[in-house]
Amino acid sequence: MDSRSVSVVVETPARGLGALVLALARELGAIALVAARTVLGLPRLERRELARALVQFGYDSVPLAMATAALAGVIVVLQSGLYIQRFGARAFLGWAAGYGVLWEFGPLLLGLIMSARIGARNAAELATLQVGGQMEGLRGIGLDPFAILVAPRVVAMELSMLTLSTFTFLVAILFEAVAALLTLGLPLRVFFGTFAQMLGALDLVGGVVKVGAFGLAISLVSTAVGLSARGGARAVGQAAASAVVRGCAAIFVLDFLLTLALAGWMS
Amino acid sequence: MKRVLAFFGAPTVLLARTARATAREGLSWRESVVQLHELGGRSVWLVMSGMAFFGAVLVTIANSQARRFVGNVAVLGPAYFELLIRELGPVVSAVLTASRAGAGHAAELSTMGVNEQIEALEMSAGDPLADLVAPRVVAGLLGVPLLCVLGTVAATLSASAVAGLVFGVDGRAFMDPRYVDGWDLLAAALKAVACGLYIPLAAAVAGLRARGGAEAVGEATTDGVVAASLGCLLIDFAVSLGFQVLRL
Numbered sequence: 099m100d101s102r103s104v105s106v107v108v109e110t111p112a113r114g115l116g117a118l119v120l121a122l123a124r125e126l127g128a129i130a131l132v133a134a135r136t137v138l139g140l141p142r143l144e145r146r147e148l149a150r151a152l153v154q155f156g157y158d159s160v161p162l163a164m165a166t167a168a169l170a171g172v173i174v175v176l177q178s179g180l181y182i183q184r185f186g187a188r189a190f191l192g193w194a195a196g197y198g199v200l201w202e203f204g205p206l207l208l209g210l211i212m213s214a215r216i217g218a219r220n221a222a223e224l225a226t227l228q229v230g231g232q233m234e235g236l237r238g239i240g241l242d243p244f245a246i247l248v249a250p251r252v253v254a255m256e257l258s259m260l261t262l263s264t265f266t267f268l269v270a271i272l273f274e275a276v277a278a279l280l281t282l283g284l285p286l287r288v289f290f291g292t293f294a295q296m297l298g299a300l301d302l303v304g305g306v307v308k309v310g311a312f313g314l315a316i317s318l319v320s321t322a323v324g325l326s327a328r329g330g331a332r333a334v335g336q337a338a339a340s341a342v343v344r345g346c347a348a349i350f351v352l353d354f355l356l357t358l359a360l361a362g363w364m365s
Numbered sequence: 366m367k368r369v370l371a372f373f374g375a376p377t378v379l380l381a382r383t384a385r386a387t388a389r390e391g392l393s394w395r396e397s398v399v400q401l402h403e404l405g406g407r408s409v410w411l412v413m414s415g416m417a418f419f420g421a422v423l424v425t426i427a428n429s430q431a432r433r434f435v436g437n438v439a440v441l442g443p444a445y446f447e448l449l450i451r452e453l454g455p456v457v458s459a460v461l462t463a464s465r466a467g468a469g470h471a472a473e474l475s476t477m478g479v480n481e482q483i484e485a486l487e488m489s490a491g492d493p494l495a496d497l498v499a500p501r502v503v504a505g506l507l508g509v510p511l512l513c514v515l516g517t518v519a520a521t522l523s524a525s526a527v528a529g530l531v532f533g534v535d536g537r538a539f540m541d542p543r544y545v546d547g548w549d550l551l552a553a554a555l556k557a558v559a560c561g562l563y564i565p566l567a568a569a570v571a572g573l574r575a576r577g578g579a580e581a582v583g584e585a586t587t588d589g590v591v592a593a594s595l596g597c598l599l600i601d602f603a604v605s606l607g608f609q610v611l612r613l
Contacts, residue, residue, distance in 0.1 A: 169598045169601075172602060173452070173601060176602075176605045176606065197426075202426060210464065218590055219584075219587045222582065226583060335472030335586060339465070339472050339586060343411055343465050347411060350414070350415040353418065354422050354425075361428075361429050
């Protein structure tokens with residue numbers, strides 16, 4: 099091995115790492131820029147667009163969110179049932195299943211599904227506008243695209259996610275109770291008894307805080323990806339796909355950080 | 366009701382038609398390997414990093430639950446490990462793959478449909494189902510189970526590491542396969558294979574249906590991702606329920 103090949107071997111990982119760090123910095127910078135411009139655009143927020151986004155993000159997502167909630171609840175019970183029976187702690191099922199849905203599976207599944215549904219659509223719409231030159235058109239006639247297009251989406255997403263989270267948790271817990279009755283023969287009174295005894299209002303708050311953070315992450319990531327699309331029709335599809343992927347990645351990282359923070363803060 | 370029927374029926378019909386077309390035209394193995402790389406090679410980082418975070422979250426929860434009950438995560442560890450192997454490992458990996466591969470497939474196929482490349486393929490005596498859909502289905506069938514294995518391994522390793530470093534519990538306490546038996550592995554394998562079959566089909570249904578312009582591409586991508594993710598959850602639920610009913 100001569101000195102040149104050695105330098106290549108050393109250089110490639112270093113170059114890869116450098117590219118990774120640069121890409122990460124660019125991503126975070128784009129998200130921070132979008133967030134800052136959104137906050138600046140809040141006073142001049144387009145109300146009609148906000149109403150439309152609220153209907154699209156909130157009302158139209160209700161069936162999907164409910165289906166996800168019902169499935170999550172039943173799955174958690176089917177699974178906890180396995181080891182709850184093994185430990186002979188059937189009465190604790192209400193607490194264990196409720197805890198699982200409120201803290202973990204409810205927020206996480208809702209976040210992933212909403213990221214797929216709303217994140218992809220957001221990115222595709224904004225990328226279509228960007229690629230078609232309509233964004234420049236807005237700027238050209240002196241309007242702020244952030245106040246008209248981005249801020250309403252971020253606000254609507256946040257409101258929809260917070261509202262949906264409460265409904266989702268309710269539906270999930272109801273389905274859990276029914277599933278526990280049908281599969282394990284656990285009376286509803288016992289289920290809700292331990293549920294009410296061992297879970298406090300703080301547990302509910304934890305789930306809602308998580309969902310709110312996920313909603314913010316989804317809307318900011320997807321709008322940042324959509325606005326940075328360049329090219330033709332292909333770029334629109336790519337923006338939609340990469341918005342979903344980045345949204346999911348952001349949700350997992352946030353989930354871990356929030357679990358650590360909230361668990362540390364509560365105990 | 367119509368929507369529910371379409372949700373399950375369209376992928377089934379597409380699968381039957383793809384199988385017939387492939388039997389007639391033959392399958393391009395080269396294209397299947399390319400698609401396997403597209404689906405697997407590109408999703409592997411997302412799945413492994415996502416699952417690593419998920420394993421860390423799981424052990425954090427196990428720890429906070431155990432502290433209320435018994436005071437030591439070592440007691441709950443094996444039960445959580447079984448939960449991970451049988452349930453969460455395959456499903457969360459499959460949903461992550463669905464979000465990446467489903468979006469990619471639907472976007473590609475709808476772009477081709479919108480630009481009339483699919484009609485061009487038919488004109489030149491190609492068969493869209495055998496040439497485009499079949500390789501993606503083969504890639505899904507092979508790739509998703511592999512990704513599920515990798516994701517589960519990543520989650521287990523990160524859970525053990527977090528248990529050891531953060532909570533000061535012996536990390537091996539979490540990886541205790543005391544409760545894992547063949548049925549758990551069978552359930553996990555069934556889920557992984559079924560999701561691998563369903564993801565490309567659901568994405569292809571959404572992608573091939575697209576008509577119009579750039580708007581239609583975005584629409585098709587969204588539909589493909591949602592259908593694929595929800596399908597994975599439904600498959601998981603159906604397999605779990607089946608095993609529960611049969612008392613396995």
